[in-house]
Amino acid sequence: MFSELLAQLRRHRVGRDGAAAGHPGVDLADLSHRAGGFAEFAEAGFDARAPCEGTKMPGFASQCLFDIEEGAERVPLEEFREGALIPGFGEIGLIGDQIIQQAMRLVQGTCLDSAVRAAEGGGGCRVGSDEPQCPYLPFGFVGRFARLCRSETREGIIQRRSAVSGGDLPGNRGSEQKQKYDGEADGAIHGKVLHGTGPSLACAPGKPSPASSAWRCIDLPVPAPMLRATSIAATDRGGLMDGVFTLAANNLLSPIILSFALGLFAALARSDLSIPEAAAKALSIYLLFAIGFKGGVSVAAHGVDATLLASLAAGVVLSFVIPFIAFALLRLMTRLSVTDAAAVAGHYGSISIVTFVAGTTTLTSQGIDYEGYMVAVAAAMEAPAILSALWLVSRGKGGQKMESDLWREILLNGSIVLLLGSFAIGAATGEKGLADIDSFIVAPFKGVLCLFLLDMGLVAGRGLRAARGAMTPLLVLFGVLMPLIGSVIGISAGVLLGLSVGGITMMGVLAASASYIAVPAAMRVALPEANPSIYLTLSLGVTFPFNLTLGIPIYTAIASAIGG
Amino acid sequence: MQMHKAKRVEIIIEAPMRRRLVKALIEADIHGFTVLPVKGGSGRSGEWDRAGQVSSAGGMVAVVCIIRPERVDELLEAAFAIVERHIGVVAVTDCEVLRAERF
Numbered sequence: 001m002f003s004e005l006l007a008q009l010r011r012h013r014v015g016r017d018g019a020a021a022g023h024p025g026v027d028l029a030d031l032s033h034r035a036g037g038f039a040e041f042a043e044a045g046f047d048a049r050a051p052c053e054g055t056k057m058p059g060f061a062s063q064c065l066f067d068i069e070e071g072a073e074r075v076p077l078e079e080f081r082e083g084a085l086i087p088g089f090g091e092i093g094l095i096g097d098q099i100i101q102q103a104m105r106l107v108q109g110t111c112l113d114s115a116v117r118a119a120e121g122g123g124g125c126r127v128g129s130d131e132p133q134c135p136y137l138p139f140g141f142v143g144r145f146a147r148l149c150r151s152e153t154r155e156g157i158i159q160r161r162s163a164v165s166g167g168d169l170p171g172n173r174g175s176e177q178k179q180k181y182d183g184e185a186d187g188a189i190h191g192k193v194l195h196g197t198g199p200s201l202a203c204a205p206g207k208p209s210p211a212s213s214a215w216r217c218i219d220l221p222v223p224a225p226m227l228r229a230t231s232i233a234a235t236d237r238g239g240l241m242d243g244v245f246t247l248a249a250n251n252l253l254s255p256i257i258l259s260f261a262l263g264l265f266a267a268l269a270r271s272d273l274s275i276p277e278a279a280a281k282a283l284s285i286y287l288l289f290a291i292g293f294k295g296g297v298s299v300a301a302h303g304v305d306a307t308l309l310a311s312l313a314a315g316v317v318l319s320f321v322i323p324f325i326a327f328a329l330l331r332l333m334t335r336l337s338v339t340d341a342a343a344v345a346g347h348y349g350s351i352s353i354v355t356f357v358a359g360t361t362t363l364t365s366q367g368i369d370y371e372g373y374m375v376a377v378a379a380a381m382e383a384p385a386i387l388s389a390l391w392l393v394s395r396g397k398g399g400q401k402m403e404s405d406l407w408r409e410i411l412l413n414g415s416i417v418l419l420l421g422s423f424a425i426g427a428a429t430g431e432k433g434l435a436d437i438d439s440f441i442v443a444p445f446k447g448v449l450c451l452f453l454l455d456m457g458l459v460a461g462r463g464l465r466a467a468r469g470a471m472t473p474l475l476v477l478f479g480v481l482m483p484l485i486g487s488v489i490g491i492s493a494g495v496l497l498g499l500s501v502g503g504i505t506m507m508g509v510l511a512a513s514a515s516y517i518a519v520p521a522a523m524r525v526a527l528p529e530a531n532p533s534i535y536l537t538l539s540l541g542v543t544f545p546f547n548l549t550l551g552i553p554i555y556t557a558i559a560s561a562i563g564g
Numbered sequence: 565m566q567m568h569k570a571k572r573v574e575i576i577i578e579a580p581m582r583r584r585l586v587k588a589l590i591e592a593d594i595h596g597f598t599v600l601p602v603k604g605g606s607g608r609s610g611e612w613d614r615a616g617q618v619s620s621a622g623g624m625v626a627v628v629c630i631i632r633p634e635r636v637d638e639l640l641e642a643a644f645a646i647v648e649r650h651i652g653v654v655a656v657t658d659c660e661v662l663r664a665e666r667f
Contacts, residue, residue, distance in 0.1 A: 274615050459618045521621035524580045528649045540618055
């Protein structure tokens with residue numbers, strides 16, 4: 001959704017100082033960059049067609065002046081640049097695109113339609129107008145907290161809002177301030193109402209909606225993830241490691257990871273806690289369907305392009321190549337036999353769909369968008385690694401035959417069929433289809449993922465307990481080192497493909513993850529001599545928890561630093 | 565009650581091999597058998613439990629076949645081609661059945 005909206009906005013904002021649709025235009029990236037850190041940016045109520053008083057750049061109201069707080073100075077946008085000291089704002093430090101992405105996320109499901117229509121219209125937003133034309137709708141959400149004002153019109157609902165200032169954005173005042181805001185992210189709304197330029201922006205916290213009009217005010221707290229995302233942006237200032245630590249800390253304290261930890265603890269403590277096998281299967285079916293469907297909807301929104309095909313091809317190549325690196329590393333680091341090393345390597349070339357789901361959930365909670373077709377890339381990366389593993393074993397032996405049944409089982413295994421099938425349904429039905437079932441596949445998603453990861457924790461813990469003897473320190477080291485190597489390769493591929501930050505991250509996550517469902521089954525059939533307790537324990541007991549807890553934040557931070 | 569001598573062949577094998585074993589039995593014209601899930605157990609690799617497996621790849625199944633004594637070799641040949649390289653157990657025991665024409 002974000003990319004589509006962004007693309008549409010970009011189409012209507014050509015050139016840094018050029019004109020678009022008959023209006024003076026600005027380059028969106030530049031605009032958002034300069035607006036970075038600006039807590040309450042570009043209120044929707046500004047009339048884009050009206051000259052702005054006191055500005056050197058007549059045209060877009062959002063380019064010129066903003067009422068920050070009542071009585072605050074009006075400040076030209078040009079002065080909003082990184083490092084600038086603006087009265088009432090402190091130092092501006094956030095990177096605009098991150099903020100814009102957060103704003104876009106907030107807009108989704110609330111006023112996306114009007115924002116898109118506004119972008120398509122290319123015009124400005126006129127306060128009090130029934131015309132749903134407001135290209136800056138998304139930006140109005142960049143506040144500490146925002147408040148929606150809804151107006152029923154003959155064309156539906158046009159949503160306007162006024163940002164409510166809760167003080168400076170986290171990031172403007174460094175890490176102490178960030179912590180403070182993280183702590184109260186889900187708390188009550190504080191702050192003052194910002195003034196827009198029209199009567200429709202008269203919402204105030206704790207006050208009823210204006211009685212004199214059709215406007216209805218809705219409190220909209222900015223969710224915690226938005227605040228966390230600011231720490232990603234802060235990596236540009238505070239260094240990569242700060243970003244990694246902040247992300248990892250946030251990640252470790254998420255219900256998803258804590259659920260996994262609970263399962264792991266229960267299994268290691270020999271508790272009799274268990275998720276019935278059928279229930280676990282149902283949870284996995286739900287997750288695969290939801291993630292595939294949402295990916296398909298995203299592709300329906302963006303269309304199929306060359307990047308999609310290139311990403312698929314890159315995924316297949318990565319899956320083929322990574323086992324060779326893993327194999328070489330294993331032979332170098334450990335004393336595993338060729339067969340065992342090849343079997344383990346095959347697991348690392350393939351992917352873990354649960355890690356993929358966890359990665360997308362982390363990105364979503366951070367407000368980072370990713371290409372929906374990464375779901376298809378994940379499916380494409382399942383099988384090629386198995387071929388590489390078999391080739392590694394059969395080198396010099398004239399090649400190892402794979403029976404046709406095994407091919408069919410690999411390519412048509414339930415996970416792939418469900419993932420690609422729901423992806424196709426999502427792509428065919430698009431936003432309308434999503435709207436029909438979103439209460440089923442969107443809202444409960446994280447809760448279901450928590451339960452599923454509780455089960456995964458139990459399984460991983462039992463596996464670790466059972467295979468304690470098979471693990472050596474060097475094998476464990478490999479289980480941590482290999483995903484890092486894979487992620488670097490995946491992230492590099494994502495950068496070369498020109499993917500978004502989210503897409504780059506997911507490419508890294510896919511390349512870093514190791515299979516523990518599809519490949520073990522194939523290995524049991526094709527390489528029964530390989531020791532399953534080694535490859536299963538490594539992929540499920542070592543690499544999976546590592547990726548879940550530390551890996552995903554690391555890959556996200558690296559991708560943000562490179563691609564952001 | 566008239567009882568008839570028969571052989572009970574029990575094959576415990578990795579779950580991913582189940583389909584192949586069943587196919588081999590049918591191709592050998594052996595159509596009477598039962599597939600049972602295995603909850604757990606212990607072997608050369610130590611204890612294992614179905615609950616500790618993330619997918620069917622780590623599980624085992626038991627294929628039980630009651631057959632006339634003269635057909636046991638035929639069955640074992642077909643089965644052995646599948647189970648030879650894999651983890652599992654093949655056991656043959658004597659048993660008696662009520663309706664010989666069914667086996």
